[in-house]
Amino acid sequence: MSNLQQSFNAGQTEGQTQAKTEQMIQSAQDTANAARDKAANATQSAKESAQQAQEQSAGFLQQTGEQMKSMAQGAVEGVKNTLGMNEKK
Numbered sequence: 001m002s003n004l005q006q007s008f009n010a011g012q013t014e015g016q017t018q019a020k021t022e023q024m025i026q027s028a029q030d031t032a033n034a035a036r037d038k039a040a041n042a043t044q045s046a047k048e049s050a051q052q053a054q055e056q057s058a059g060f061l062q063q064t065g066e067q068m069k070s071m072a073q074g075a076v077e078g079v080k081n082t083l084g085m086n087e088k089k
Helices: 003-083
Strands: none
Touching: none
16 A cells, blocks of 8 residues: 555544544534533423412412401401390491
């Protein structure tokens, strides 16, 4: 094999190696970007779930508070009726 042929083969191998390396780097970057996007989506989903749970808890606590207030008012009216203090004039 001549020196010219050996140089050609070496250059061809180097070019193929460089192309393969670039493909592998691009693949790694694509994988990293996909992982980053998944993490961002998971974070956003968790934030939305937490916000929804917080809103549901607030609504439940408000409803419970209103029920307790209503029960207390009913108890006060019952005591007033028992003591004869709830007469309308």
